[in-house]
Amino acid sequence: MYDILIKNGLVVDGTGKKAFPADVAITKDKIVSIGDLKQETAKKIIYAAGKAVSPGFIDFHTHSDYTILFDQRCCSRIRAGITTSVIGNCGIGVAPIADAHKEELIHYLSTRIVGSIHAPLFLNWNTFSEYFAYIEKDPPATNIASYLAQGPIRINQMGFRSGPAAPEELEAMKKEVVQAMEEGAIGLSTGLVYMPGAYTEKEELAELCKAMAPYGGYYCTHMRDEGDGLLEAIDEAIYIAKTGGVPLHISHLKNKGGKNLGNAKKAFEKIHQAQAEGLEITYDTYPYAASMTSLGAFMPPWMFEGGVDEMMKRLKSRELRDKARYDMEHGGIKGWSNFYLTVGNWENVLMASVGSEKNKWMEGKDIASLAKQEGKDTFEFCFDLLIEEEGKIQVIPFVMNQSEVDDIVLDPDTIIDSDSADFANDGILNYGKPHPRAYGTTGILFRRYVRELGALSLEDAVKKLTSLPAKRMGFGMERGILAEGYYADIVIFDPETIADQADYVNPRRYTTGIDTVIVNGQIAMEHGEQLESVHAGRVLRRKNTKDTSNRKDDLHV
Numbered sequence: 001m002y003d004i005l006i007k008n009g010l011v012v013d014g015t016g017k018k019a020f021p022a023d024v025a026i027t028k029d030k031i032v033s034i035g036d037l038k039q040e041t042a043k044k045i046i047y048a049a050g051k052a053v054s055p056g057f058i059d060f061h062t063h064s065d066y067t068i069l070f071d072q073r074c075c076s077r078i079r080a081g082i083t084t085s086v087i088g089n090c091g092i093g094v095a096p097i098a099d100a101h102k103e104e105l106i107h108y109l110s111t112r113i114v115g116s117i118h119a120p121l122f123l124n125w126n127t128f129s130e131y132f133a134y135i136e137k138d139p140p141a142t143n144i145a146s147y148l149a150q151g152p153i154r155i156n157q158m159g160f161r162s163g164p165a166a167p168e169e170l171e172a173m174k175k176e177v178v179q180a181m182e183e184g185a186i187g188l189s190t191g192l193v194y195m196p197g198a199y200t201e202k203e204e205l206a207e208l209c210k211a212m213a214p215y216g217g218y219y220c221t222h223m224r225d226e227g228d229g230l231l232e233a234i235d236e237a238i239y240i241a242k243t244g245g246v247p248l249h250i251s252h253l254k255n256k257g258g259k260n261l262g263n264a265k266k267a268f269e270k271i272h273q274a275q276a277e278g279l280e281i282t283y284d285t286y287p288y289a290a291s292m293t294s295l296g297a298f299m300p301p302w303m304f305e306g307g308v309d310e311m312m313k314r315l316k317s318r319e320l321r322d323k324a325r326y327d328m329e330h331g332g333i334k335g336w337s338n339f340y341l342t343v344g345n346w347e348n349v350l351m352a353s354v355g356s357e358k359n360k361w362m363e364g365k366d367i368a369s370l371a372k373q374e375g376k377d378t379f380e381f382c383f384d385l386l387i388e389e390e391g392k393i394q395v396i397p398f399v400m401n402q403s404e405v406d407d408i409v410l411d412p413d414t415i416i417d418s419d420s421a422d423f424a425n426d427g428i429l430n431y432g433k434p435h436p437r438a439y440g441t442t443g444i445l446f447r448r449y450v451r452e453l454g455a456l457s458l459e460d461a462v463k464k465l466t467s468l469p470a471k472r473m474g475f476g477m478e479r480g481i482l483a484e485g486y487y488a489d490i491v492i493f494d495p496e497t498i499a500d501q502a503d504y505v506n507p508r509r510y511t512t513g514i515d516t517v518i519v520n521g522q523i524a525m526e527h528g529e530q531l532e533s534v535h536a537g538r539v540l541r542r543k544n545t546k547d548t549s550n551r552k553d554d555l556h557v
Contacts, residue, residue: 002042003027003521009048009492013482014055014466016459024053026488029521034484044523046516048492054462055482056083056489056519057442060284060417060469061251063087065094065146066109067422067429069134070119072535074141075424079510079530080442081491083519084143084479084540086469089251089419090191090222093149095131096176097123098156105155107308108195111296111391118355119428129183132539141524143489145473145540147189147220148180150208154196160307162199170204174211181215184541186473187249188212192224192233193337194297195304202236202243209244216474217542218247218280224335227256227342227399230263234270238279247280249472252419253408254285256399257342264404268411282472284415285408287444289400290504292352292419292435295386295393298339300327308391315383325379339397346371346378348398350504353432355392359385364433364505367395396435396504409445410455415472416445416464425508436507440500443511447499458495474542492516 004026011022011034023037033040059077062085068074077085087093097105106121125131128148135144153176157169165173177188188208191197209219219241223233234250241248250271255264271281296304296311303311303324314320327333328340343349346367353363362370371381385393408414420438423429442465449456456464470480479487491514498513517525522536 002032002040004044004046004488004518004523005037005040005042006046006048006053006490006492007038009051009053010495011482012052012054012459012462014462014470014480016463016467019052019459024482024490026490026518026521029488031482031484031486031488031490034482046492048515050494051492051515052458052462052495053482053490053492055466055480055486056491056517057081057465058084058086058469058473058480059441060086060415060472061089061286061419062417063089063092063419063421064144065092066117066121068140068144070117071422071424071427071429072138072140073424073530073532074422074537075429075530075532076420076422076439076510077142078517078524079514080439081493081511081514081517082142082442083489083491083517084145085422086145086147086186086417086473088147088149088185089189089220091150091189091194091197092191093147093152093189094123095125095128095152096156096180097126097152099126101155101159104159104307105152108151108155108160111294111308111393117428117431127183128180128185132184132541135539139535139539140537141535142519142537143479143540144537145186146184147187148177148185150188150190150200150205151194151196153177154200158196160196160199160305160310162301162305164201165204170207173208177208177211178215181212181217181542184539185217186542187217187220187246189220189222189251191222193222193226195301197222198224198301198335199305202240205240206243209240209246213245215542218249218472219244220249220251222251225337226254227260227337229337230255230260231266231270234267238270238274238281241281242279247282248274250281250283252285252291253283253414254291254400255404256291257344261401261404264407282413282415284417284469285405286417286419286437286441287405287409287448288435288437289402289405290350290396290398290435291400292394292396292437293339294391295382295395296391298328298382300324300333301336311391312387315387321380321383324383328379342399343397346382350396350433352394352396352434354385355389359389394432394434406449406453406455409449412460413468414464415468416441417469423508425510430508434507436500436502436504439502439507439509440511443498443500443513446495446513450495488518488521490516490518
């Protein structure tokens with residue numbers, strides 16, 4: 001007798017193969033049989049007539065490093081059909097961290113991935129493995145895999161000092177890369193528009209990749225520029241990966257800025273040329289024309305040198321405010337991705353979240369309107385608010401052209417993900433007006449691209465959320481495909497009704513049309529309702545020994 005038997009569903013196995021009617025049987029945490037099982041029995045039978053049965057969706061780019069510790073339910077993930085989240089993206093992570101730099105990292109994280117969450121932050125670990133062990137004490141509802149973020153290892157050696165690392169500092173960082181890979185990291189991530197990534201030269205990053213190469217990891221990057229300097233940023237990423245001897249993955253591939261229309265096509269030309277020359281390159285995106293970042297990321301890089309406290313001090317100087325404004329309006333700083341010039345004006349920037357109750361009324365409104373309401377110049381309004389909120393401000397800039405977003409989404413090799421933290425509609429993660437991608441990414445893929453545009457097949461949409469990210473991470477034949485012997489991470493949904501409900505005005509609306517979610521053989525959502533006490537997620541670690549063949553497909557749990 002099976003533990004769970006899913007009957008009469010339409011199996012969409014994640015490979016892109018044509019969907020087919022079949023039953024699916026689960027014993028413990030594995031899929032054990034797929035086919036005509038109408039004569040079989042099980043402890044639990046799920047009737048899936050008229051519904052698609054697919055591998056659980058993998059959110060390949062998330063910032064849930066902290067949110068999974070505050071609320072293990074992972075509501076915005078489970079209700080979107082997501083069974084695995086990948087954390088440690090954009091060079092922003094929570095481990096490894098030395099005791100001497102914990103407060104510095106906590107202050108930084110509060111302005112980046114955590115935003116205005118109303119809870120004290122903590123770092124009750126030093127190493128990567130200790131962080132994983134902390135997660136496993138009270139596991140989340142979804143599986144977790146993690147990159148080693150470059151930010152913490154540079155902070156451990158240099159704080160927020162700009163400039164190249166000294167030889168001894170670089171050697172220490174390389175040792176941290178090796179240790180994290182041996183402890184289960186899937187690769188190295190950077191965020192070269194954020195500090196301290198923006199302070200890091202390509203040669204330094206290539207050296208870190210060399211240390212990672214024997215472990216089969218890959219280089220995952222939020223590139224140095226996604227607007228005016230997009231093509232040069234791709235060249236830099238290719239150089240780092242080639243020199244480091246590792247594959248390249250480009251995070252949230254996009255083309256920002258209206259004047260750069262057409263550069264997405266040129267970006268693909270560069271990528272395909274490098275692939276033809278033998279470099280393994282993959283990429284992901286989210287299907288929205290707006291991004292999300294911190295307001296502090298709009299500041300020129302010199303403002304942040306020394307950390308958040310130093311930026312706060314500089315914001316109080318009339319002379320440095322004027323200099324910052326000049327740099328933001330005119331650019332010219334080499335290697336700096338100027339968010340303001342890309343956006344064009346403050347009307348295109350929505351306030352997503354602030355830390356104080358006093359300023360909650362600002363959430364969901366554009367910065368130009370807020371400044372006018374406060375009777376202030378827009379730049380002065382931003383500078384004042386950054387001081388008042390201690391940098392804990394998240395914003396949503398509208399920076400992309402929808403037609404180019406569609407082109408990137410529809411490329412057959414593009415992985416689709418949300419680039420978001422976990423949220424919920426109650427409890428500690430019920431804050432701010434987040435980007436709708438946190439709730440709606442999987443739903444918009446099926447609603448807009450499969451049904452409305454008819455530009456993707458059901459099978460190809462599922463592939464973008466399952467086997468493509470699993471293959472890139474190195475899950476091999478264990479997750480991301482619905483087949484016998486694979487882990488029972490499964491989502492059952494109605495292909496005719498699955499849809500996003502979240503938008504920029506009302507972003508806290510869960511995706512609809514998803515009936516059942518199974519994580520490691522345990523039902524986490526049934527009849528459209530999450531079983532909030534079920535936390536069946538696991539930490540997924542890369543094989544923890546050197547692999548001299550540089551294979552990319554070994555991962556264990």
